[in-house]
Amino acid sequence: MAGSTPKILVTNDDGVYSPGLRLLYEAVKDIGKAYVLAPETPKSASGLGITLHKPLRITRVRLWSDVDVYMTNGTPSDVIYLAIEEFSPHLDIVVSGVNIGDNTSIQVILSSGTIGAAAQAALLGIPGLAFSANVDEASQLEEDRETWENIKKIIRRIVLWVLDNGIPEGADIISVNFPRRVTRETRVKIAPAARIKFLQKVSVLYDPRGRKYYWLYGTLVEPEPGSDVYVVHVENAIAVTPLSLNMNPPRSSWSTMVEKLKPMVSLVEAELAGASKS
């Protein structure tokens, strides 16, 4: 860090027109050189999807007076690779958000494009931070100036800290979820992710021609105390959640896992050994 200007990629999954992207840019613009590249349309629930089957474009849009904003037809994860190609092979940090809607619980995290962008960065060894707010609409964020300014200060502080200290060992990314309002009384809690947040439901409907269709939606489950969902939705506090991308069972339980699966492997090998030679 010392003596150099950090290169910061600012992105999101709600698209370039989201006020959350503007808020995130404002929070980090004085820290270093900030590049803004985001999807042209909302890519919510795109997860870590990468676009391999079609050409991607990057277009400059005249959106804000103080910085060039770039948009792409790709996903948040595509953005990381495009930014490395287009702006710099040496990004110091990737910040993603501020998402309209919190990204709490594993269920939501695994499908979140906001977190996906931070995760892709982490896979490339670039510190990744994801920021999300428990608001239903962008206007709620824009109209509440106190919350807007407080979120901005908090993001700035966290980015500076991570640029100095890195992501703590044992985690790959840090996800920060803000409650509906952030005031000087708002508390900050380090909280693990709950497993699920929504009971996903299916609404069965009929179109004007009488044909059946389906619409998915979720209803909140009772959150486990101490979890990210609880901190944000019940305590109205800020949840700081370190996340690991390592989906392997913990090293300490690996040999137990192998023992449990061995009988299955033996059955499969026996099946194969009995297979006829062709």
Added chain:
Amino acid sequence: MAGSTPKILVTNDDGVYSPGLRLLYEAVKDIGKAYVLAPETPKSASGLGITLHKPLRITRVRLWSDVDVYMTNGTPSDVIYLAIEEFSPHLDIVVSGVNIGDNTSIQVILSSGTIGAAAQAALLGIPGLAFSANVDEASQLEEDRETWENIKKIIRRIVLWVLDNGIPEGADIISVNFPRRVTRETRVKIAPAARIKFLQKVSVLYDPRGRKYYWLYGTLVEPEPGSDVYVVHVENAIAVTPLSLNMNPPRSSWSTMVEKLKPMVSLVEAELAGASKS
């Protein structure tokens, strides 16, 4: 299990027309009642994306003589919720695949629709299995009858075992990756997922009108011995990989993680406390 007919959901992310789906169905059709519902078009790299912003349809297609095949405009994750609504609220197991292309390494797993479907099932408490094959094209699978028949037998054996024993504690899903060819000599190895598999690259190209565009592609990295990538690509063996969806740092290191993040939290709280009341 005893005395009841297991309800099996068969899905994939390559779409209903993939021979891999047919292979998977053939492998499990005699085990119980198999429902086949899959995306109408390939949804590769869709991860755990859920479609909340548009209506979903389910259409029956006359594709195979021995079973009704249903297709949807949704993602593999949507399929789980649609199947519960449409077929049965009590699915005993969800099998996803056989994907054209292996799903090895965390990098690929996190964006895989094949694994996404199994993961969504697991979040709902339904055992989820993902099957993938290291082939470039579906025809390679269809034309190699020995491999086809062996994969079928192996899947059948694994599904029967999981119906009897469940997914081992500490894992949420099991992902199985087959090498290019599966013969009676092929070995089966329990292998953890590597972190990355591809160095993602960006090709910069120009269209006939001279406008720049980008195409993402990946080149294989040298795989770590013992990892799923190594087992499938170097040893040409079958990799059985138990995966956990818990992205929280291991419980044993949580307090250390909290200690590391506390200084950051203190800085943020100090920043907030100094904020002006509005």
